[in-house]
Amino acid sequence: MSTPLSAIQKAGLLDQFDSAFLLMDFDRLDNRLAQLLSAFSSKARHAIAIKTNPMKSVLSHIVQSGLMLEAASFEELVLAEESGAKANQLVFDSPVKRVWELEACARRWPGMVVNANNLTELPRLAALSELSIGLRINALVETTAHEHYNVSHVSSKFGVPIQQREEIIRACVEFPITGLHMHSGSGVTGALDNVPAVEKIVALAEEINRVLAAASIERRIDFLDIGGGLSASVDQEEMRIYGAAVSAIPYLEKYRIITEFGQWVHTPIGSAYSVVESVDGVGKFRPQAYLHLGADFLMRHIYSQPRKLQFNVYDRHGLPKDRGECFAIDLVGPLCFAGDVLAENVLLPVIDEGYWIEIADVGANTYGLWSRHCSRAVPKIISCQQQVYKIEQERAVIPF
Template sequence: MSPDVHAVDPGRCGVISSQVAPRRELILRAAVQQRLLDPDGALLAGFVDFDAVATRVGSLHSAFPSSSQVLHTFAAKANCLVPVLSELRALGMGCEVASPGELAQALAAGFAPEQIVFDSPAKTRAELRHALDLGVAVNADNFQELDRIGEILKARSTPSASRIGIRINPQVGGGSIAAMSTATATSKFGIALDDQGSQERLVRAYRERPYLNWVHTHVGSQGVSLDLIAQGIAKAVAFADGVNAELGRRQVTGIDIGGGLPVNFTSDETAPGFDDYVAALHEHAPALFTGGYDIVTEFGRAVLAKDGFTAAYVEYTKTSGGRRIAITHAGAQVAARTVFMPDSWPLRIGVHDPSGAHKNSEPVVQDVAGPCCFAGDLVATGRELPLLEPGDIVTLLDTGAYYFSTPFHYNSLPEPAVYGVRVDASGDVHFQVLRPAQTIDQLLARHGH
């Protein structure tokens, strides 16, 4: 057992060691010392390690061949905080958005329109007009949306600068989490490529609309294998090749291959990595890298999940039916996926004393519960962890994406503060407020008072 970390592997309910853990402890201790976490007020907070994010984004850029023209966009849904998006922009990324709110956040973060891709299965006419006026790239989800786009473009006095494409569903199947699988036979997303008559109708759409010059696909993310993702992208490349061959011209010039790299939630290891993803593409879709197509990616979870964590105080502990239970301030409001789908989204839990130091006591089976007023508000059940006591701090690891950045407003619990973190060469920790903690007055205003 490593003396410097206690984080549970959900699959084994054991204790794992980590090289990353000392850095997290350094950050947590500094947060306590600077009273960003405080048992009398700041009971819950999220942290994003910007140094680690920069390294991860660098690995994404270096994984793709330098000979390819690639725009790596960040899926804003994964963490829509404007300062986070601004940081990613500074690291050379674009932004994928799926709502008018996310589009506004991307623009506020400083992304140029040509760096933004607008994906959504339910774009309104007003949203489409706005995107086309700005010059944001648009991926149409269905034939009816294509008709809307055509009507808007016809009414314009000048051409739009937007790159316009069609999202196809390659129908290659699903992974282990149905909700994350977007290329099943009946997926809500895109135009089903293998449905009867679909390919012929798609080719006709490109023929009749010379401004259609992109193809988009996204197979899924967590629970979907790299081979399945690559197979779906291979079908998109083959479709683009077929359109160009059928039309006798290079009309399709770019392929948006989505994102979807799964994240390892069982340890600090990054596996698979972006290089593994690109290797799978080389195996299944080598034509993607021949220089015939520009490429857009849309990674979200893989960029931020492992470089963020949530920290919360333990308020009470008790025993019920022989089971130890720790009541903490981190539950469904910041970990909705884990609470409502614990088998699909298990999280590692770190255990710390009030100073932020890792606790090293003998593991005890216990539940880690949140503050929400329903019985299922548990972030861990039956885990072997060092004994939790009131005033201790728990950390929910790998939560930089889709967790504290997108709170669930159950019980009207205020949104927690979120901090960006950098550590200088001297080991000093510097925090940046990414989102201040919501006050009760702000909460009341949000609810009509």
């Protein structure tokens, strides 16, 4: 019985120093992108969040598939360009942008979308006619996002609160704004949570366009960037229902639509594998398996635990261990602090030194959040497409 791990071992892609590695499945990525495209109108465009998984070969694959990339920093824009993205495939959403960065955007990527985070940013964009300028609006809606990732409250640092309606409309008259942008939060488990926010943004765009027409200004709000934020737990049918609900909003068809999904796309495409360095249970409440991946790779999980991780056990040859009889064990990471614990009291088959643990569905907010704590190397990254495995990035020590 062949598994991805045994196939990778047989192909000789691991050496004695590879105590862990990451696996990116491009077939799963293609499937996820196809689901996203089918859920929305064919006129909608989709900018996939770079920060969620900034691996260059993944970004290149997305670009080659005809989708856009959403950057949260100027450095991510450069990474997108290096991955093959053109100006019409770029959205820049950083809440903190330098003047020189905006000017560089206008020179290097004329026509790209730049979303201003607040009203005070607009004067910096006023003379940059080469850019397609959006204004981020905080729609002030309730969602199922975790409090750490909820950006739709009145004290959020993101966007202009929609209750500042007069100021927003006045800004859209004064400055060359052609789009509105919104994003309510990340890890939203309710597929329809964002619909009220989109409805508010559409109504606001309609009002702005009426004011522009009354003022004899030819410019209009013509695109709506409705963000993303859905949890990977939202399944294909729920995504289809969300896309249909958005498409049914009155007057939405007037506008070009951009989405910005990240974790929903990336989570299922990535798995991580670690050798079990040792198992120790002497004098402890439960046995502990010591792994080579922990809070360095799973920082978000360790600190906020947004979901339970799924683990699979393989023997030294990469073959799966039978789950017929399982025992309680703790899985702990390699970092020198007490909180580096991946799971406690998890039921798994008997684990021995030299076995492998797979952590499934960790393609989002993991590699991109890699921690330098304890100065451990970033593991080798391997890709899979149509059962062909290849090394995308060698194990790398971060220079300090």
